[in-house]
Amino acid sequence: MTLTRRDITELLERHGLEPSRALGQNFLADPNTVRRIVRLAEIDSSTNVVEIGPGVGSLTTELAATGANVVAVELDRHLLPVLAETVEPLGVRVVHGDALELDWAEVLPADRVWNLVANLPYNVATTIVLDLLDDVPQIETMLVMVQREVGERLAAGAGDGTYGIPSVKLALWATASVVTRIPATVFIPQPRVESVMVRIQRRSEPIVNVDHDALMDLVRTAFGQRRKMLRRSLSTKVTPEQFEAAGIDPSDRPERLDIVQWGALTAAVHSEA
Numbered sequence: 727m728t729l730t731r732r733d734i735t736e737l738l739e740r741h742g743l744e745p746s747r748a749l750g751q752n753f754l755a756d757p758n759t760v761r762r763i764v765r766l767a768e769i770d771s772s773t774n775v776v777e778i779g780p781g782v783g784s785l786t787t788e789l790a791a792t793g794a795n796v797v798a799v800e801l802d803r804h805l806l807p808v809l810a811e812t813v814e815p816l817g818v819r820v821v822h823g824d825a826l827e828l829d830w831a832e833v834l835p836a837d838r839v840w841n842l843v844a845n846l847p848y849n850v851a852t853t854i855v856l857d858l859l860d861d862v863p864q865i866e867t868m869l870v871m872v873q874r875e876v877g878e879r880l881a882a883g884a885g886d887g888t889y890g891i892p893s894v895k896l897a898l899w900a901t902a903s904v905v906t907r908i909p910a911t912v913f914i915p916q917p918r919v920e921s922v923m924v925r926i927q928r929r930s931e932p933i934v935n936v937d938h939d940a941l942m943d944l945v946r947t948a949f950g951q952r953r954k955m956l957r958r959s960l961s962t963k964v965t966p967e968q969f970e971a972a973g974i975d976p977s978d979r980p981e982r983l984d985i986v987q988w989g990a991l992t993a994a995v996h997s998e999a
């Protein structure tokens with residue numbers, strides 16, 4: 727059973743609910759789009775899927791229909807009676823909680839691999855993706871819907887116009903690509919922004935073997951003044967000799983450096999620390 731626009735309107739009305747803007751509630755109301763997303767997720771009955779923000783269950787019902795083991799984490803308690811009706815009878819485990827605060831080790835057993843498939847709440851999407859990469863290694867792949875600019879930034883490589891702090895942080899742990907656009911017309915209510923699906927694949931290990939906090943400290947400092955050359959923005963943190971040891975041109979700007987170069991710069995600074 728895939729929820730239609732009429733089903734969703736009826737469910738919301740019957741439960742006395744209005745979509746909450748504060749919680750980023752834009753519900754998928756187009757069965758064709760939902761089926762397309764689930765095809766892109768490449769899941770089957772052997773897959774463990776975690777969804778963040780099931781809403782009324784538009785995507786969840788179709789995820790469950792593949793036979794996958796589905797766990798869905800929803801913050802809004804008002805939606806729990808709806809999910810009890812739409813997805814729990816299909817065997818989905820609904821967890822009431824905040825994706826930013828959850829004890830993930832308890833919710834997702836680490837003895838198996840998990841795939842995140844979600845239409846994320848847009849205001850916290852970047853934080854959710856990056857926190858999960860940092861803290862929840864059992865999630866190996868993600869297929870997430872996010873605001874177009876956010877998706878392009880997560881997937882950007884060095885030299886791209888949207889390359890920034892989240893791009894570097896993501897590249898440490900994973901590779902990412904924008905796989906498709908989703909028009910605003912498929913949601914209730916329609917968001918004012920464009921949406922994309924991003925596929926993220928965790929690397930078997932971080933691509934550079936340096937202290938992550940030290941690396942991100944350099945990245946944040948440099949991107950904090952992204953128009954400046956690195957020799958200026960990092961003048962208190964990196965010496966000319968360290969730039970040279972890392973093979974980095976100090977007259978470059980931060981968006982020119984890929985993750986391997988950020989790793990080399992961090993290593994050069996810390997070998998003398």
Ligand code: SAM
Pocket residue numbers: 749750751752753754755778779780781782783784785799800801802805823824825826844845846847848850
């Ligand atoms: N998956 C549904 C769909 O596609 O129709 C709903 C997607 S809606 C964009 C985002 C959902 O995330 C909402 O159901 C919202 O209540 C929920 N949400 C917002 N913040 C959350 C958080 N911190 N943790 C878990 N769920 C959250």
